[in-house]
Amino acid sequence: MKLSFKIFAISFLIVISLLGLFGFVIITNSFNKELIIEKERITNDNKFLSMVITSLYKNDFTSVNNNDGTIYPNINDYFLSIFQNMSNDGEVFIGTKKRLKYVDDKLLDSISSNEQIYRVIEINNTYYSQVITKLSNDSQDTFIEHLSSLQTIYDMRSDNYHFYTLFLIIGSLISSIILYAFSIYVTYPLKKLNKISKLWEEGNFNVRNNASIRSMKSVELSNLALQFNNMADKLSHHIEELEDYNQRQEDFISRFTHELKTPLTSIIGYADVIRTYDVDSKKRHEFADYIFKEGKRLEELTQHLLKLILLKNDEFDFIDYNSKKLFRELDRSTVFLVNKYEANISYDCEEAIINIEPVLLKSLLYNLVDNACKASIDNKDIIIRGKIKNDSYVISVIDHGKGIDEENLSKVTEPFFMEDKSRSRKQGGAGLGLSLAKEIARIHGSELDIKSKLGKGTTMSIRVRIYNEK
Amino acid sequence: MINVLIVEDEEAIANLIKISLEGAGYLTNIAYDGEAAIDLVEEKQFDLILLDVMIPKVDGFSVLEYVHNQNIPVIFITALSDVNNKVKGLKMGAEDYITKPFALEELLARVEVVLRRNNKITDIIKYRNIEINTSSHIVTMDGAVIDLTKKEFDLLLLFMQNKNVALYREVIYERIWKEDFYSDTRTVDLHIARLKKKLNLEAEIKTVYKIGYRFEVQS
Numbered sequence: 001m002k003l004s005f006k007i008f009a010i011s012f013l014i015v016i017s018l019l020g021l022f023g024f025v026i027i028t029n030s031f032n033k034e035l036i037i038e039k040e041r042i043t044n045d046n047k048f049l050s051m052v053i054t055s056l057y058k059n060d061f062t063s064v065n066n067n068d069g070t071i072y073p074n075i076n077d078y079f080l081s082i083f084q085n086m087s088n089d090g091e092v093f094i095g096t097k098k099r100l101k102y103v104d105d106k107l108l109d110s111i112s113s114n115e116q117i118y119r120v121i122e123i124n125n126t127y128y129s130q131v132i133t134k135l136s137n138d139s140q141d142t143f144i145e146h147l148s149s150l151q152t153i154y155d156m157r158s159d160n161y162h163f164y165t166l167f168l169i170i171g172s173l174i175s176s177i178i179l180y181a182f183s184i185y186v187t188y189p190l191k192k193l194n195k196i197s198k199l200w201e202e203g204n205f206n207v208r209n210n211a212s213i214r215s216m217k218s219v220e221l222s223n224l225a226l227q228f229n230n231m232a233d234k235l236s237h238h239i240e241e242l243e244d245y246n247q248r249q250e251d252f253i254s255r256f257t258h259e260l261k262t263p264l265t266s267i268i269g270y271a272d273v274i275r276t277y278d279v280d281s282k283k284r285h286e287f288a289d290y291i292f293k294e295g296k297r298l299e300e301l302t303q304h305l306l307k308l309i310l311l312k313n314d315e316f317d318f319i320d321y322n323s324k325k326l327f328r329e330l331d332r333s334t335v336f337l338v339n340k341y342e343a344n345i346s347y348d349c350e351e352a353i354i355n356i357e358p359v360l361l362k363s364l365l366y367n368l369v370d371n372a373c374k375a376s377i378d379n380k381d382i383i384i385r386g387k388i389k390n391d392s393y394v395i396s397v398i399d400h401g402k403g404i405d406e407e408n409l410s411k412v413t414e415p416f417f418m419e420d421k422s423r424s425r426k427q428g429g430a431g432l433g434l435s436l437a438k439e440i441a442r443i444h445g446s447e448l449d450i451k452s453k454l455g456k457g458t459t460m461s462i463r464v465r466i467y468n469e470k
Numbered sequence: 471m472i473n474v475l476i477v478e479d480e481e482a483i484a485n486l487i488k489i490s491l492e493g494a495g496y497l498t499n500i501a502y503d504g505e506a507a508i509d510l511v512e513e514k515q516f517d518l519i520l521l522d523v524m525i526p527k528v529d530g531f532s533v534l535e536y537v538h539n540q541n542i543p544v545i546f547i548t549a550l551s552d553v554n555n556k557v558k559g560l561k562m563g564a565e566d567y568i569t570k571p572f573a574l575e576e577l578l579a580r581v582e583v584v585l586r587r588n589n590k591i592t593d594i595i596k597y598r599n600i601e602i603n604t605s606s607h608i609v610t611m612d613g614a615v616i617d618l619t620k621k622e623f624d625l626l627l628l629f630m631q632n633k634n635v636a637l638y639r640e641v642i643y644e645r646i647w648k649e650d651f652y653s654d655t656r657t658v659d660l661h662i663a664r665l666k667k668k669l670n671l672e673a674e675i676k677t678v679y680k681i682g683y684r685f686e687v688q689s
Binding site for chain 1: 485569632635636640681
């Protein structure tokens, strides 16, 4: 069942039954009051008449008793005419049982002497209030009866009931319209939320229910809508992240395929040429050289990839290491680079005990120095700096080479990214060096910080922990 | 002569394509990036472009868009095996694609098909008094039809496409019989002998000692 209908039905039932009950109570109450007033009036009349008669005849009724049940006829008539006039639409009967109307013996016997009874009787669909007083002496019972129609009171009550029923019907019509409108109004925001969440279900995460929040007067619903919005924000954020991740993964795979298939094409192609045609020895050497170089490139690619994979999985042994010792070893291992690129490497290092994975860190630094050498053109001064900063030790490799284009700065650590592809190919790069460096930095709990200015040079730094004696 | 532009940033591969295309008798030019490719297209007339998708400066798809307006057929070369890229290239007007790594044979076959489709080359290869119709597989000499078996026909085509180079016997076998070679050279020798006789090619098809055969043409 729809919520709006539920709200409507329940509130409608409550309103209608309350109204009905209320009307019934009011009408019954006023009816009862009328009855009481009537009862008081008629009993008072009766009491008054019986007092008058008692005082006049001093309980001596026998003398005035006739056979037809009247007391003394003259007095009787006299009184009757007076009292008949006094009780506006009632009738008065005075005398023995025979004179009375609408009575039976049983009732009359049940009345004790000098007692007054009151009752409501129904004769031929008409209600009467009846008061009887029994005046007794030794020989005879004399009765005084007042009889008065209650029809107007009963009629008024049924009139009231009819009128009120009509009122209730019209009222329920009007209230049902109002309540229906109200229930629609209350559930409208929910409907809106429903619509929007359906859009989300279809994957359209850009819609938000700002409009419905504004239209919501109740705190609960607007909170709900806000919650929905937050949920959608979070979801779309996650989805974006996933898409981003997928995109990177896809990029990685497509670049990887490219890097893998390009040397393969050359190797297969040149091998095919050599085995198909009888080429001269100079050409044969040239082709074999291509095959060799491309094979080397594949080898390097696989080695780097292996390292990357290992770095992602393994746990490492960190040890405390003297920074001087580290740089001494680095100096020794970079001799080859210095000779090859005619670079001039200088050290500017503070001594400290640092907590590192020495093999990985040395390979990272070698990589950075290698990059610096390759980037240097005229000014081949390369500075390796080690500085204590607060609790950590910052190692920087500074070159004065060609620098990195600003737009590429964020991309250089992506796998297979090469700023100058043909140049780095010639220098034997696979485009994975900085990815590796970043990974090693990450293992040391650091970013690979790259600062560069085109034409001025590049500074790459990593931050490692200082050994803490405590 | 058919002029082919090779757009490929890998020097080794560009060279490889150049060697095999020139071996098949095409003229070639090489552009190592997208910008150079567009410059060359503006400068010279090309019958076909072999285009790598991943090239520096201007990417392959942009070059494709540019040359498509010039009505030059394009075969694009891609290392990406994903379907989207291929569909994208073909939709943008490329005639065909080839994925790395490719066999040179395949490359030449695709080049030939595209050139023929664009009426850049005819189905008919002429040499001396011999006419070879590559689509109907009919060979005539002085107008008279010469009856050749399928293998003989394929051999003839192979020689026509590889003039003046010595072909290894093993490779000839692999190319024509599509099987790996098992030291039985007699099959190849037998078929070549029959072909020579049928078409009077004794002077042209020369045996190269220890290697195989060469189709010699005096230019």
